[in-house]
Amino acid sequence: MDSKTPTVFFAILLIISSILCLQSRADGTGSVYFLDSDTHNYFQSQPSESKSISLPEVGAAVSVLLGFAPPSTLSSASSAKLNEVLKANPFNRPHAVFLLEINGFEDKQLELGSNSDLSSKAFKSELAIGDADVQLSDEDELSLISLNEPLPMEFTDTDITNFASLFGGSYVNDELESLSGELTIPLANDAQLKLDMSKEADRKFVTGIISLIQNVQRAKQVHEDLVGSGPTPAELINGRFDGFKAFQEQYGNDDIVQKGAELLTTAISKIYSSLQTTYKGEIVGTVVFTKSSPAKQSDTILNIKLATNPSPRWLEEEKEGSNDAARILIAEVLLVRRTLAWITGIILVIATLMGVWFLLYMPLTRDTLLYSNVKLD
Known part of the structure; x- marks a missing residue:
């Protein structure tokens, strides 16, 4: 290999780098x-x-x-x-x-x-x-x-x-x-x-x-x-x-x-x-x-x-680039949570209404638990 080859090679590199730098x-x-x-x-x-x-x-x-x-x-x-x-x-x-x-x-x-x-x-x-x-x-x-x-x-x-x-x-x-x-x-x-x-x-x-x-x-x-x-x-x-x-x-x-x-x-x-x-x-x-x-x-x-x-609301948002499995998992978690929340809320409302109704229409007798300690003539 010619001894001048490395010198020429580095000179070309220097020229190219100078051009790129100027550009x-x-x-x-x-x-x-x-x-x-x-x-x-x-x-x-x-x-x-x-x-x-x-x-x-x-x-x-x-x-x-x-x-x-x-x-x-x-x-x-x-x-x-x-x-x-x-x-x-x-x-x-x-x-x-x-x-x-x-x-x-x-x-x-x-x-x-x-x-x-x-x-x-x-x-x-x-x-x-x-x-x-x-x-x-x-x-x-x-x-x-x-x-x-x-x-x-x-x-x-x-x-x-x-x-x-x-x-x-x-x-x-x-x-x-x-x-x-x-x-x-x-x-x-x-x-x-x-x-x-x-x-x-x-x-x-x-x-x-x-x-x-x-x-x-x-x-x-x-x-x-x-x-x-x-x-x-x-x-x-x-x-x-x-x-x-x-x-x-x-x-x-x-x-x-x-x-x-x-x-x-x-x-x-x-x-x-x-x-x-x-x-x-x-x-x-x-x-x-x-x-x-x-x-x-x-x-x-x-x-x-x-x-x-990080925030719980991210469970409700589709993150760009996420895979289908992650989106399905998030949807299932949200469905379960919302279902439980609705069922619990409905049960509490029904129980509250029934309790109020029974209290309002409770008969005033000796056997009534509410007045069991009250002596009636």
């Missing part, structure tokens, strides 16, 4: 913005040098903000990093988080402070993208609301008109065909964004923002119902926005892409401001920017996992 850096990075409250301070002030944060650390931060303990697997270095982001007071937690993932572009295209005051309340950090879980308590202590629920009805020209009015714009619809008009939105510095609803990329971008706004409205209604029904659980409003990706792929580096990013910025600002009003400042935002989208449309980079505590 992972190109597709595996992003950034995260922690948006503070209008009336409370839940985050530390932005340091002069921003440090990178990993996705598991973001998940741990979300858990702490909701009032739950961070994962036990969190390292001491990660715990120290959380202390640099979050306020140290454990009694000062919002117990409500607006978690939004924006996929398909880098955050330099969408500076949150370009036309809003969100940047003054934002703690920004570079993010290493990967899979991570958000470990939370069971579902009885958490209200989990998805922002990617399908809407019951198709979008109409009226929805586009209302959307344009929300941003001070206008929509000229096509009388011959629905969703084919021109949408005009005013932007900063007297600029305008004009979108053609007959184009698929423009329509997906706009309807994606409308869907996001309407699902946030649904989340606010759920919050108001929870407040009126008793103790309010922790609330996580979680969603993903993919509407910008097709828009950018359609126009590339055109100026309209930057204008579209500015429109999305304004939409996020309005959404977050409305949440602040509804929650009276007791909510924070976490906006994650990623360059690449998840493999599945239903996936998010932060997987929400609820801890399960």
Whole structure:
């Protein structure tokens, strides 16, 4: 064997590993913005040098903000990093988080402070993208609301008109065909964004923002119902926005892409401001920017996992993935218990009614046991 063979082999391995490393850096990075409250301070002030944060650390931060303990697997270095982001007071937690993932572009295209005051309340950090879980308590202590629920009805020209009015714009619809008009939105510095609803990329971008706004409205209604029904659980409003990706792929580096990013910025600002009003400042935002989208449309980079505590009620629930024998055994146990409970209850009711009847209609004679010690003349 040639002596140069091992050297060539290791050189090839080095080149391949370098390529993979560069690829992972190109597709595996992003950034995260922690948006503070209008009336409370839940985050530390932005340091002069921003440090990178990993996705598991973001998940741990979300858990702490909701009032739950961070994962036990969190390292001491990660715990120290959380202390640099979050306020140290454990009694000062919002117990409500607006978690939004924006996929398909880098955050330099969408500076949150370009036309809003969100940047003054934002703690920004570079993010290493990967899979991570958000470990939370069971579902009885958490209200989990998805922002990617399908809407019951198709979008109409009226929805586009209302959307344009929300941003001070206008929509000229096509009388011959629905969703084919021109949408005009005013932007900063007297600029305008004009979108053609007959184009698929423009329509997906706009309807994606409308869907996001309407699902946030649904989340606010759920919050108001929870407040009126008793103790309010922790609330996580979680969603993903993919509407910008097709828009950018359609126009590339055109100026309209930057204008579209500015429109999305304004939409996020309005959404977050409305949440602040509804929650009276007791909510924070976490906006994650990623360059690449998840493999599945239903996936998010932060997987929400609820801890399960053993409870008798689990006997009544079918656990996904359990075998047929276990389900049959559970059903038999429940049938026996319910049968015994019903039979015992029926016997007690009958015995009680009979006892009451005999007491009420007992004859008053000397032989009566109740009056056996009473002397009657």
